[in-house]
Amino acid sequence: MPRMLDVSDEVRAEIGDEEADRLLVGEDAPRSYDCTSCRTPGDPENDRTSTVLFVGEETAVLAFAHATCIPSQVVSVSEEQLQGAVRSITGDSPAPGTDGTAPQNVPGGQAVLGITSGLILIGGELHPALVVEPTAPIARPGSDGPGDDFLPLLIEQGFIPVTDTAELPALLGGWSVLLAAGQLHAVLQPGSEGGGQVAWWQAHQALSVTDGWRTAVQKTQRVLIYAAPVGSIGQQPREDLLRDALDKAAAAGKLVAAAMPLAGTPGA
Numbered sequence: 001m002p003r004m005l006d007v008s009d010e011v012r013a014e015i016g017d018e019e020a021d022r023l024l025v026g027e028d029a030p031r032s033y034d035c036t037s038c039r040t041p042g043d044p045e046n047d048r049t050s051t052v053l054f055v056g057e058e059t060a061v062l063a064f065a066h067a068t069c070i071p072s073q074v075v076s077v078s079e080e081q082l083q084g085a086v087r088s089i090t091g092d093s094p095a096p097g098t099d100g101t102a103p104q105n106v107p108g109g110q111a112v113l114g115i116t117s118g119l120i121l122i123g124g125e126l127h128p129a130l131v132v133e134p135t136a137p138i139a140r141p142g143s144d145g146p147g148d149d150f151l152p153l154l155i156e157q158g159f160i161p162v163t164d165t166a167e168l169p170a171l172l173g174g175w176s177v178l179l180a181a182g183q184l185h186a187v188l189q190p191g192s193e194g195g196g197q198v199a200w201w202q203a204h205q206a207l208s209v210t211d212g213w214r215t216a217v218q219k220t221q222r223v224l225i226y227a228a229p230v231g232s233i234g235q236q237p238r239e240d241l242l243r244d245a246l247d248k249a250a251a252a253g254k255l256v257a258a259a260m261p262l263a264g265t266p267g268a
Contacts, residue, residue, distance in 0.1 A: 005029055005044045007051045008072035014053050015062065023051060030064060037069035037262070038214050039182030054180065063180070069218055075178065075263050076196050077185065113201050117184065117209045118239045119216055120224060120246075122168050128209075128217040129224040130177070130187070131242065132201065133233045150229050151256055157189070159227065159256040165246050169224055172258035175200070177223040179262055183208050187225065188263055197263070217262070226257045 005024055012020040022028040026044075033042050036052055043049075048067035053060055053074045112135050120129040137148035155161065158172045174190035176197065183206035188197035217223060232249040236242040249255040 004046070004048045004067075005051065006049065006067055006072045008074075010074045011051050011053050011072050014055065014060070014074055033064040034181075035069055036063040036065045036181050037179050038066065038218050040066075042066050070262055073263075075180075077178065077180075077199075114235075115184070115201065115203075115207065116233075116235065116242065117207065117213055118242045119212060120165070120239075120243065122166060125220075126212070126216050127168070127220055127224050128213045129226060130184070131233055131246070132187075132225060132227040134230050136230055138229075148229050150227070151254070154227055154256050159225075159258045161253065162226070162246075162250045162255040162257045163253075165243065165250050165255075169226075169257035169259045171222065172225075172260055175225075175258065175260045176263040177225075177260050179209075179217065181206070182214060186263075187260070222259050222261045224257060224259050226255060228255050 007015075007020045007023055019028065029044050031043070031045075033044070033049075034040070035042050042064065044064070050065045050067045050070055050072040052063045052065050052070055052072065054063060055074055055076050114133050114135060116131045116133075118129050118131065119126045121127075134150055138150035138153065140149040140153060151159075151161075158175075160170060162169070174197070176188050177184070178186040178188055184203060185206055186199045186202040189200040191198045226246055228246075228249045232252070232254045233242070233245045236245055246255060
């Protein structure tokens with residue numbers, strides 16, 4: 001009997017008491033699973049296990065994760081994201097490269113956001129990081145000007161200008177990073193008028209991260225997000241070169257950052 005399975009109240013509300021009780025007594029719980037976050041094996045009879053319900057517009061998928069990776073929760077995603085997560089969980093889609101871009105159209109500009117994953121050493125500890133750089137200047141919505149408002153817009157959302165990359169960015173409330181099936185799916189921001197989170201950036205195809213990156217995020221339970229205007233960072237082939245590029249952008253006053261928890265984890 002899987003005594004170490006956690007079904008949160010919000011998951012229970014979505015799947016119903018009957019299904020939740022079947023999970024708790026072991027009727028519908030798996031004997032083993034691959035954690036939907038870190039992708040390493042789990043056993044609900046021996047490992048504290050969370051039920052994670054991914055809910056799209058038309059379908060929902062119940063997944064399992066180590067409780068140390070993600071708490072039991074409901075995660076709202078687009079139908080496209082959900083189908084991508086299903087393919088990742090079932091292994092029906094090829095894994096993309098471990099580094100590169102996963103674009104999203106940016107309202108107000110003819111640009112896409114490029115995302116690069118890497119590990120940043122701060123205070124003697126490796127932190128999982130994502131570096132965001134658009135492919136073209138980002139104009140403020142409703143503006144016809146040629147200026148680049150990417151950083152001012154992010155500062156208005158709570159990102160902090162970086163002057164020293166050796167300092168740990170502060171946690172940004174209401175934002176989070178969606179990691180499912182061991183791959184990066186989205187960066188989520190608060191919805192309007194107190195609504196649920198919405199995607200600020202989402203992958204067209206789930207972005208793979210390295211084993212080292214997943215190990216680091218398991219330990220820290222948060223991701224550092226660095227953002228810079230177009231042309232500030234570029235595609236760096238090594239993490240030491242990426243850090244050098246971040247240092248140069250910070251020195252030039254062209255870098256902002258924030259720390260974000262994994263989707264659904266506490267914001268403080």
